[in-house]
Amino acid sequence: EPEVTQTPSHQVTQMGQEVILRCVPISNHLYFYWYRQILGQKVEFLVSFYNNEISEKSEIFDDQFSVERPDGSNFTLKIRSTKLEDSAMYFCASSQIGTGSYEQYFGPGTRLTVT
Amino acid sequence: QQQVKQSPQSLIVQKGGISIINCAYENTAFDYFPWYQQFPGKGPALLIAIRPDVSEKKEGRFTISFNKSAKQFSLHIMDSQPGDSATYFCAASIGRMGGADGLTFGKGTHLIIQP
Numbered sequence: 001e002p003e004v005t006q007t008p009s010h011q012v013t014q015m016g017q018e019v020i021l022r023c024v025p026i027s028n029h030l031y032f033y034w035y036r037q038i039l040g041q042k043v044e045f046l047v048s049f050y051n052n053e054i055s056e057k058s059e060i061f062d063d064q065f066s067v068e069r070p071d072g073s074n075f076t077l078k079i080r081s082t083k084l085e086d087s088a089m090y091f092c093a094s095s096q097i098g099t100g101s102y103e104q105y106f107g108p109g110t111r112l113t114v115t
Numbered sequence: 116q117q118q119v120k121q122s123p124q125s126l127i128v129q130k131g132g133i134s135i136i137n138c139a140y141e142n143t144a145f146d147y148f149p150w151y152q153q154f155p156g157k158g159p160a161l162l163i164a165i166r167p168d169v170s171e172k173k174e175g176r177f178t179i180s181f182n183k184s185a186k187q188f189s190l191h192i193m194d195s196q197p198g199d200s201a202t203y204f205c206a207a208s209i210g211r212m213g214g215a216d217g218l219t220f221g222k223g224t225h226l227i228i229q230p
Contacts, residue, residue, distance in 0.1 A: 004158075033217060043151075043159060043204060045217030056217055091158050102147045102208065104218060106158035 002026045004107035006092050012113045013082055021077045021110045023092030032075045033093040033104060034067065036060070043091065049075065082114045117142055119207050121221025129229050134192040136224045138205035141186065145207040149218070150179065150190045153202045162203075163190070195228045202226070 005024045013019050025032050034046040048055040049067050066078045075094075079086055089111050093104040120139045128134045138148075149164035165172045165179040165188065172179045178191040192199055202225050206218040 035217075042222045043206075043218075043220040045219065048217055058217065103149070103161055103164060105161060106151075108158045 004092055004094055004105055006107040006110050010111045015114055016081050019079050019082055021090050023075045024073050025075055025094030029094035029096050031095045034077045035091045036088040038088045084114050087114045117219050119219050119221040121205050125225040127227045128195045132195050134195045134226055136203055137189045138221050139187045140207050144209050147208050148188050149206050151204045197228045197230050200228050
């Protein structure tokens with residue numbers, strides 16, 4: 001069964017450093033999303049992406065964040081200058097288009113630890 | 116208005132019993148309501164979802180009940196098993212055809228099924 005994959009599974013970085021989290025969405029999906037989950041809390045929407053541009057973003061997704069689809073398979077989330085409060089699980093998700101289906105499928109996540 | 120309120124925060128059910136988790140929303144523009152199951156260290160996995168044109172949807176032991184006038188929906192797990200022990204999240208979004216709206220999640224319910 002196709003699945004969303006994410007790398008790395010765990011990233012440790014120092015405050016102020018840039019990090020790039022990578023995702024490979026399900027191959028025939030065209031909508032891509034990033035969410036985060038601070039330990040023990042609910043999952044929060046960050047951004048959605050379609051047709052090489054941001055479709056929707058939340059208040060959390062400020063100028064420190066950016067997304068990119070650098071090639072036909074990868075989807076990345078960049079945090080320019082990490083803060084302690086960026087420590088969280090980051091989940092990538094993808095969904096299909098045109099079938100009336102809004103189902104979003106999540107990857108296993110990248111645990112980001114900012115020290 | 117974007118919030119989805121979920122209860123209870125934690126739930127203990129005997130094996131074979133019925134687990135019931137409730138969610139309420141305020142934004143009447145929401146029209147897609149999925150439930151996700153999350154095991155520790157894993158990404159949320161789509162369990163079942165409903166659109167507001169039906170009041171109930173059943174898949175195996177899992178049933179969503181939806182009350183549009185009350186703006187409430189619930190997950191029922193029949194014949195609950197120890198393997199169902201996980202955190203369950205309700206979510207909602209505006210399921211526009213061709214849209215890429217992010218999911219708004221509830222805070223989660225930690226379900227424990229006792230053998």
